[in-house]
Amino acid sequence: MNRTADSSSKTLSAFQYRNASSRRTERKRLYCEGVTVADLAKRFGTPLYVYSASAIRARFRIFDRAFKGIPHTICYSVKANSNRSVLRLLAALRSGFDVVSGGELERLVRISRKTAAKSVFSGVGKTPAEMRAALKTGILLFNMESEAELHALAACAEGMKKVAPVALRVNPDVPAETHPYISTGLHQHKFGVPMQRARELYAQAAKYKYLRVAGISVHIGSQIRDVKPFTAAMEHVAALVRELREDGHTIRYVDAGGGLGISYQHPDLSDENSISSAEDFAAQVNQYAEAVMGPLRSLKVHLLLEPGRSIIAPAGALLTRVIYQKNNGTKKFLIVDAAMNDLIRPSLYSAYHEIVPAELKEHTPTEKVDVVGPICETGDFFARDRELPASEEGDLLALLDAGAYGMVLTTNYNTRPSPAEILVEGKSAKVVRRRQTVSDLMRLER
Numbered sequence: 441m442n443r444t445a446d447s448s449s450k451t452l453s454a455f456q457y458r459n460a461s462s463r464r465t466e467r468k469r470l471y472c473e474g475v476t477v478a479d480l481a482k483r484f485g486t487p488l489y490v491y492s493a494s495a496i497r498a499r500f501r502i503f504d505r506a507f508k509g510i511p512h513t514i515c516y517s518v519k520a521n522s523n524r525s526v527l528r529l530l531a532a533l534r535s536g537f538d539v540v541s542g543g544e545l546e547r548l549v550r551i552s553r554k555t556a557a558k559s560v561f562s563g564v565g566k567t568p569a570e571m572r573a574a575l576k577t578g579i580l581l582f583n584m585e586s587e588a589e590l591h592a593l594a595a596c597a598e599g600m601k602k603v604a605p606v607a608l609r610v611n612p613d614v615p616a617e618t619h620p621y622i623s624t625g626l627h628q629h630k631f632g633v634p635m636q637r638a639r640e641l642y643a644q645a646a647k648y649k650y651l652r653v654a655g656i657s658v659h660i661g662s663q664i665r666d667v668k669p670f671t672a673a674m675e676h677v678a679a680l681v682r683e684l685r686e687d688g689h690t691i692r693y694v695d696a697g698g699g700l701g702i703s704y705q706h707p708d709l710s711d712e713n714s715i716s717s718a719e720d721f722a723a724q725v726n727q728y729a730e731a732v733m734g735p736l737r738s739l740k741v742h743l744l745l746e747p748g749r750s751i752i753a754p755a756g757a758l759l760t761r762v763i764y765q766k767n768n769g770t771k772k773f774l775i776v777d778a779a780m781n782d783l784i785r786p787s788l789y790s791a792y793h794e795i796v797p798a799e800l801k802e803h804t805p806t807e808k809v810d811v812v813g814p815i816c817e818t819g820d821f822f823a824r825d826r827e828l829p830a831s832e833e834g835d836l837l838a839l840l841d842a843g844a845y846g847m848v849l850t851t852n853y854n855t856r857p858s859p860a861e862i863l864v865e866g867k868s869a870k871v872v873r874r875r876q877t878v879s880d881l882m883r884l885e886r
């Protein structure tokens with residue numbers, strides 16, 4: 441491995457084990473960049489979301505570089521992790537954004553109008569109020585998902601005498617191997633308009649004085665690891681671009697959506713580079729870029745990409761402490777202080793998150809456990825029958841790859857305040873969202 445690859449893989453691995461001291465090499469501590477997660481938990485409490493700024497930057501740059509062969513803008517998907525410090529960090533790298541609500545749009549407006557101008561607005565149910573807010577801000581593209589939405593946007597734009605740049609989100613009817621809840625590109629899904637109706641709807645859009653046809657968009661789902669469905673989708677899109685151009689439309693933008701998956705499994709954590717190596721990610725993104733760009737090569741379009749998970753998931757972890765152990769004779773439970781309200785992915789999608797101790801002692805025996813939260817739901821678990829290094833009450837654990845669809849999906853079920861979020865850079869750790877208090881939760885109630 442050459443030196444540059446080695447150093448970038450270090451920044452890419454948000455979380456790494458390092459030997460605790462040169463004399464007692466049998467103990468390894470989990471670090472986020474230059475600080476131990478144990479130290480973060482002590483300072484800020486648990487449950488705690490921790491993100492590595494360097495890892496976010498490294499991943500964004502690798503993603504951006506993979507598309508250097510074509511004019512493009514990366515529009516980071518705000519819904520994956522919408523903390524404003526994270527958004528600011530990405531905006532500083534000249535990222536655009538993909539928003540799916542007026543609330544997410546407002547986050548961008550508060551960063552800068554320039555940022556909003558590089559951003560797209562997606563989602564099946566944009567309300568007229570949200571459309572007006574986006575028109576007022578001036579965004580790059582409205583991704584429209586139905587005839588009714590087109591009509592509503594045309595009315596808003598006309599009322600404001602402002603031209604709205606639009607793309608239609610088409611549904612390419614390609615299957616993608618992922619959880620059914622996050623697969624979106626099949627005919628039966630609520631998303632987009634059927635390919636067969638696209639030309640007719642573009643013709644309608646072109647008739648509205650205050651709509652300007654500017655592109656076409658597609659998003660086939662999330663956590664898609666195999667890149668072939670992306671090629672299949674883009675082949676359909678490329679064919680449609682040609683037809684639409686023949687019909688006289690200006691199709692400048694092709695928005696390929698997001699959806700590139702990550703590996704949530706890390707078999708050998710004690711190897712410093714294994715948590716996420718730079719080469720693995722670069723190779724995977726390059727493959728993805730080839731799959732997306734291939735069908736578009738001769739079309740002279742500006743490509744938009746909306747990655748969320750692949751940028752931010754591995755850059756974050758959720759720290760939690762073991763409160764109790766419990767053995768019912770056949771099963772052993774670790775009851776931890778985080779719960780499904782803090783990270784719902786295991787309950788919602790049966791998602792797998794690697795769970796690792798903050799301190800790894802060599803020769804610790806493993807044991808099979810269920811890692812569960814304190815909430816009154818059987819679905820409140822993080823892992824079932826998982827072989828983990830034996831731990832004790834008070835031990836600190838990290839749930840890896842929790843940077844995406846973690847904090848944004850928290851709820852206050854059981855009147856549990858949501859965790860704080862910490863952004864680490866080198867040896868510095870900043871609170872980018874303070875822990876909620878029970879008073880915060882009751883503030884809106886009478």
Ligand SMILES: *Cc1c(COP(=O)(O)O)cnc(C)c1O
Nearest residue numbers: 517562662698699746747748749
């Ligand atoms: C959720 C979503 C994304 C981001 O998906 P990831 O799997 O996180 O990359 C991008 N675009 C649209 C329209 C989405 O709904």
